[in-house]
Amino acid sequence: MRQRTDCYCNELRKAGxxxxxxxxxxxxPAGVNVGQFSMLRQVDHAGEISLTELGRRAELDRSTVGRNARVLVRGGLLDSAPGADRREATLRLTPQGRExxxxxxxxxxxxxxxxxxxxxxxxAKALRRVLNGI
Structure with missing residues (x-):
């Protein structure tokens, strides 16, 4: 039996x-990948942001955000400090992160x-409109 192979999810994942x-x-050449660049931009726009809020804005789960943030903290691009309630870390760009x-x-x-x-x-405009509609 022949099965249909035009799954939207698979096609979007391959394109992604x-x-x-x-x-x-x-x-x-800048030493980052697109995921790291995106995270740096989000932190830059916020100035200072919690892992939870960063995950919400990026539509990523908190564990993924935490894992990705640790790489950038170890690389000297982000600084992590206790948040206002001390239960959650906040992130901000370091001078190296800004550079x-x-x-x-x-x-x-x-x-x-x-x-x-x-x-x-x-x-390109149509693609952006379609993707934003998903």
Missing amino acids: RRLSARYDAALA TLAAAFPLWTQAQAEIEAALGRDA
Whole structure:
């Protein structure tokens, strides 16, 4: 029996892996991958943020956020300190984290432009609209 193979989830996951690989390659000169870049941007926008709030904004579970944050703390890009209630850590960029983000941002911008050019502006806008609707 022939089974249907056009699963939306599988196709989105494959596309996500391909896009992540493109962004990772683009960001490599700055020493971060796209997930790390995204986390640095979220922390930068917030100034200081708890792991729980960061997970909420990034739509990631707290354990994933904690694991990813530990890598950036060990790398000297983020500083972790006890939060106001001492039960949860808060994160903020270190000076090295700011430098890394400043170096990575133009690389990310270029990757964005290349992807939009490959898709075409209208298709890129339509894709963003469809993805935001999921």
